[in-house]
Amino acid sequence: MTIRPDISKDLIRGATDGIILNVLSQGDSYGYQMVQQIAELSDGHYEINEATLYTVFRRLSKKGLIDSYYGSETQGGRRKYYHITEAGITELAQFRKDWQFAKNTITQLTTGVLKHD
Amino acid sequence: MIDDNLISTFLKPIFANYPQTDDSRDFYNEVAADVREAAQDLLDSNDATTPEQAVKLAVDSLGDLTEPLQLISGTQSPAISQNSSANSSWSADLITRIVMHADETKVNLVASPDDQIHVHQYQQPKLASTKVQIKTLENTLSIEAPSPRWFQYLIPFRHPKSTVEIALPSQFAGHLEAELKSGTLSIENVKNQLQAKVVLSSGSLSINHAWIKTLSAQINSGQFKARHFASNSLQLDVHTGTIQLSNVESTFDISTHSGTIKGNVLTGKGQFTAHSGALFLDWQHVNGDVTVINHSGTVKIQTPMKDSFKFDLQAKSGTVKVTRNATYSVQVLGAAIGQVGDRPQYDVKVEDHSGTIRLS
Known part of the structure; x- marks a missing residue:
């Protein structure tokens, strides 16, 4: 049996928005911290880098799903925190429904057996 | 802090x-x-x-x-948005060794516009699985360009393409070790003290307007082409394929198992070996001994007209012809040993098992 410790990045790309919204729904966060939170959530099977997060942060901000603010001075610099908005919470709920539907359908498509008349 | x-x-x-x-x-x-x-x-x-x-x-x-x-x-234009690009830069002072592993990728070595090393990947379409992986460990920069998965070739005319560009500054004096399974490596307009070692399973290595310290290349099947190129040493081992040199200056150590070696406007000295193939060497300037060993095939060597040199040309089953004014100690159908001019400055030695030797 092949052991595959890391999830395919091609496979997970479509779920990045949902992952970030889920993390922010549990508390405000910033780039470096979110990298670690996502590694923790996936039990180390998925790593995202800050560059990807920065791109998604801006895309979600543009859609009004998250907003940002600067925290207090820490270690000589001010962290930029992100916060989920009401629209973001609604989007996350919709994402979870869509994901459940897609997951069931893909499972059916990739494991189902055709009926032969 | x-x-x-x-x-x-x-x-x-x-x-x-x-x-x-x-x-x-x-x-x-x-x-x-x-x-x-x-x-x-x-x-x-x-x-x-x-x-x-x-x-x-x-x-x-x-x-x-x-x-x-x-x-x-806002610099991203819709025209290029379908391409993925990865760009990273390092100070040339911190990196002394670059290790590159690539499958089915085009690798371009170019001159850096500043004093930094830049690595840039162009991909079409954007695929996370073929994105270049870059790591640094102490003074080594490690670049991995994985091959696309088989199913990514299923869509006609949309086969994934990946090009990795490594830009090296003029003060770079480190080592490059590149191993490519299939693909091309090109070196263009690079002028520095680079010491490059390339292993290419199948593909081509081309050089245009470059000046580096040393190049050692092993090509299993493919082509080597160099134009306007200078290096202290050029070591080539091409198993099957052609070697074309035009305006190249180096100390040569070139061998091919089955293929042709063609050299025009050559400067330097060295050894050329072929098992079955033809060798044509047109020298502009010779600054040391030239040795050619061929098992079967034609060997033609053109030396500068003003040069004085010794020659030892031997074809076991073939003919030897010298078209220069020379004095001979041996002159028979299959061998010619002698001297051109009064003050020989180098030796030209050719051994051909079965083939024709021409020296002019």
Whole structure:
């Protein structure tokens, strides 16, 4: 049996928005911290880098799903925190429904057996 | 405590090519704060020994900032948005060795516009699975360009293409070790003290207007082409394929099992070996001994008209012809040993098992 410790990045790309919204729904966060939170959530099977997060942060901000603010001075610099908005919470709920539907359908498509008349 | 200046040393070159706006400054501050914290954690956990190493590792682990920078600065044009590009830069003082492994990738070695090493990947279409993986460990920069998966070739006319461009500054004096399974490696307009070692399973290696310290290349099946190229030594081992040299200056050590060696406007000295193939060597300037060993095939050597040299040409089953005014100690159908001019400065030696030798 092949052991595959890391999830395919091609496979997970479509779920990045949902992952970030889920993390922010549990508390405000910033780039470096979110990298670690996502590694923790996936039990180390998925790593995202800050560059990807920065791109998604801006895309979600543009859609009004998250907003940002600067925290207090820490270690000589001010962290930029992100916060989920009401629209973001609604989007996350919709994402979870869509994901459940897609997951069931893909499972059916990739494991189902055709009926032969 | 991580110094702001240290962070800007590593971050500013990444931001340098983008317009300075309020948004880009805001993004810089955001990234700098994350780098500062990551670098401090690396120091605290002893994963980095110096602040410089910690910041470098933290910046490397950010990933490719091209996409967010293009998004923020509005420089991303719809025409190129389907292509993925990865861009990273390093100070040439910190990197002394570059190791490149690639499958089915085109690798271009070019001159850097500044004093930094830049690695850039162009991909079409954008595939995370074939994105170049870059790691640094001490003074080594390791670049891995994985091959696309089989199913990514299923769509006609949309086969994935990947090009990795490595830009080297003029003061770079390190080593490059490149291993390509299939693909092409080109070196263009690179002038520095690079010592390159290339292993290519199948594909081509082409050089145009380059001047490096040494090049050693092993090509299993493919082509080697060099135009306007100079190096202290050029060592080539091409199993099956052609070798074309035009205006090349070096100390040559060239061998091919089955293939042709063609050289025009050559400068230097060295040894050329072929098992079955033809060798044509037209010398502009010879500064040392030239030895040619061929098992079966024609050998034609043109020497500079003003030169004085000794020659020893022997064909076991073939003919030898010298079209220069020469004095001979041996002159028979299959051998010619003698001298051209009064003050010989080098030796030309040719051994051909079955073939014709022409010296002019």
